[in-house]
Amino acid sequence: MSQSVSYTVDGDISVVTVNNPPVNALSHHVRQGLYDCFTAAAGDDTVATILICDGRTFIAGADITEFGKPPKPPHFSLPLNAIESMSKPVVAAIHGTALGGGLETALCCHYRVGVPSAKVGLPEVHLGLLPGAGGTQRLPRLIGARAAVEAIATGSHIDAATAHAAGVIDALVDEGDLLEGAKTFARKIVSEGATLRKVRDMKEKVTGVDPAIFETARATATKARRGFKAPLSCIACVEAACTLSFEEGMAFERQMFQELHDDIQSSAQQHIFFAERAASKVDDMPNDVELLDITRVGVIGAGTMGGGIAMNFANAGIPVTLLEMNQEVLDKGLGVVRSNYERTAKKGRLSDAQVEERMGLITATLNYEDLTDVDMIIEAVYENIDVKKEIFGKLDEVARAGCILATNTSTLDVDEIAAVTRRPEMVIGTHFFSPANVMKLLEIVRGEKT
The missing domain is CATH 3.40.50.720 (NAD(P)-binding Rossmann-like Domain)
Structure with missing residues (x-):
C-alpha cells in the first residue's frame, strides 16, 4: 500500500482513506495507492467501500508539482477503472472541495455523499485545459448538458446544496460526521438492494439533447472569453457526450485534451496560474506573521x-x-x-x-x-x-x-x-x-x- 492511501475494514464496510497534505492532490503515489487499496477492497467480504480523505478537503485536483514534468506511473485511468469496476457499491465521502481530478474520481464512484459546506467543480478551463479523465462525459450524464456546459466551460464551483439538487451528490450528511454518515448511507443502499450506479452507463440526460444548447454556449463563450480555445473545446466534449457512445466520447475527450495540452495558450495560462501563486508569497516574511484586519x-x-x-x-x-x-x-x-x-x-x-x-x-x-x-x-x-x-x-x-x-x-x-x-x-x-x-x-x- 502507498504511504498516502490506506485501507481498513470496519465490520461490513471497507474504507479507503487518502492522506496527502495539504490538499490530497493526485500525486503518483496517491494514484498507485488508490489502485492498490481498491484492488484489496475488491477481494474482501465487505458489502460496500467508502472513499474518504483526511485533512481539510477531499481530493482537490492534480498535483501541480508534477505539471510540466515527464508523467509518472500509474496513469490516472488505472485507479479510476479499479473504482468504477468494483462489484460492490463505492461511496465517495466529500468535504472541502472535490475539484478537477478529485471530482472525476468521485464520479467514478457509484454514489456520493457530502457535508453541506462541500464544493465540487471542474476548473481545468482556467489552465487552458479540459477535464481529461472523463469529467466531460460523466458530468452531463448526471446533471444534463446545459448545466454541464455551464460548469465545465466556466470552471465554476458548485456548492453542496446545488450539487445535491442536481444529482452530483446523492445525500448530505452532518458536518463533522462524514465517515459515519457515509457508512450509514452505504448500509442503507445495500439493505434496499440498490444497484451499482455507474455514471458512464446513464443515458437519459444525454439523449435527445437540443443542439441549440451548444450553439448558444459557443456564442456566449466566444463573446465572454474571446480568443480562448479551452471553453470551446469543453463545450465540444459535452456535445460529444450527447452524440457519441461513452467510449467514443472518452476518445474524443482525450484528443481534445491533448490538443489543448500541446497548445501555447495552455502553457501561458499555467504560467499565469503559477505566477499568481508566487506573487502571494513574500520571501522574507515569516509564516507566523499576524495579518491586520481590513474591514473599512x-x-x-x-x-x-x-x-x-x-x-x-x-x-x-x-x-x-x-x-x-x-x-x-x-x-x-x-x-x-x-x-x-x-x-x-x-x-x-x-x-x-x-x-x-x-x-x-x-x-x-x-x-x-x-x-x-x-x-x-x-x-x-x-x-x-x-x-x-x-x-x-x-x-x-x-x-x-x-x-x-x-x-x-x-x-x-x-x-x-x-x-x-x-x-x-x-x-x-x-x-x-x-x-x-x-x-x-x-x-x-x-x-x-x-
Whole structure:
C-alpha cells in the first residue's frame, strides 16, 4: 500500500482513506495507492467501500508539482477503472472541495455523499485545459448538458446544496460526521438492494439533447472569453457526450485534451496560474506573521484610478470612504462608478440589486475627519510629490494608530512621502493598474521602514 492511501475494514464496510497534505492532490503515489487499496477492497467480504480523505478537503485536483514534468506511473485511468469496476457499491465521502481530478474520481464512484459546506467543480478551463479523465462525459450524464456546459466551460464551483439538487451528490450528511454518515448511507443502499450506479452507463440526460444548447454556449463563450480555445473545446466534449457512445466520447475527450495540452495558450495560462501563486508569497516574511484586519478602507481621489480602487474594495464587500476636495469632482467620480456598474449589469454580470449593494458600500465625503475609523487609506491623486506629501501630512493627523497609509504612486519615492509622517513603518506603496476594478495586478512597494 502507498504511504498516502490506506485501507481498513470496519465490520461490513471497507474504507479507503487518502492522506496527502495539504490538499490530497493526485500525486503518483496517491494514484498507485488508490489502485492498490481498491484492488484489496475488491477481494474482501465487505458489502460496500467508502472513499474518504483526511485533512481539510477531499481530493482537490492534480498535483501541480508534477505539471510540466515527464508523467509518472500509474496513469490516472488505472485507479479510476479499479473504482468504477468494483462489484460492490463505492461511496465517495466529500468535504472541502472535490475539484478537477478529485471530482472525476468521485464520479467514478457509484454514489456520493457530502457535508453541506462541500464544493465540487471542474476548473481545468482556467489552465487552458479540459477535464481529461472523463469529467466531460460523466458530468452531463448526471446533471444534463446545459448545466454541464455551464460548469465545465466556466470552471465554476458548485456548492453542496446545488450539487445535491442536481444529482452530483446523492445525500448530505452532518458536518463533522462524514465517515459515519457515509457508512450509514452505504448500509442503507445495500439493505434496499440498490444497484451499482455507474455514471458512464446513464443515458437519459444525454439523449435527445437540443443542439441549440451548444450553439448558444459557443456564442456566449466566444463573446465572454474571446480568443480562448479551452471553453470551446469543453463545450465540444459535452456535445460529444450527447452524440457519441461513452467510449467514443472518452476518445474524443482525450484528443481534445491533448490538443489543448500541446497548445501555447495552455502553457501561458499555467504560467499565469503559477505566477499568481508566487506573487502571494513574500520571501522574507515569516509564516507566523499576524495579518491586520481590513474591514473599512479610505480612498483619496475620485478620478479614474481612485474610483476604480473604490470599486475594487466594494466588489470584495469592503466599505469604502471616498474623499475629494471638490463636490463637483466627487459627484462626477461617483457617476462614473455607477455607470461602470450599470454597464456591467446590462451585460448580465451583475443584477440591479447588486449594483445598488455595491454603490451602497461607497460613502462620499469632502472631510478628512471621516477617515478616522478606517483600517487602510489609499491616496490616488495625480503624480505630484508636494501634493502627496501634503496629503500624507494630513492623514498622519487624522488616521487612527495602526492604520495603513498607502500611496498609489507609480514613479515617486515612497520613502520621501513616508518621511512627512510620524509612522513611516505604516506607509507603503500600492500601485494599482488601470482600470483598478478590472486589472488583477497590484505592485506593492515597501519603503525602507515599512
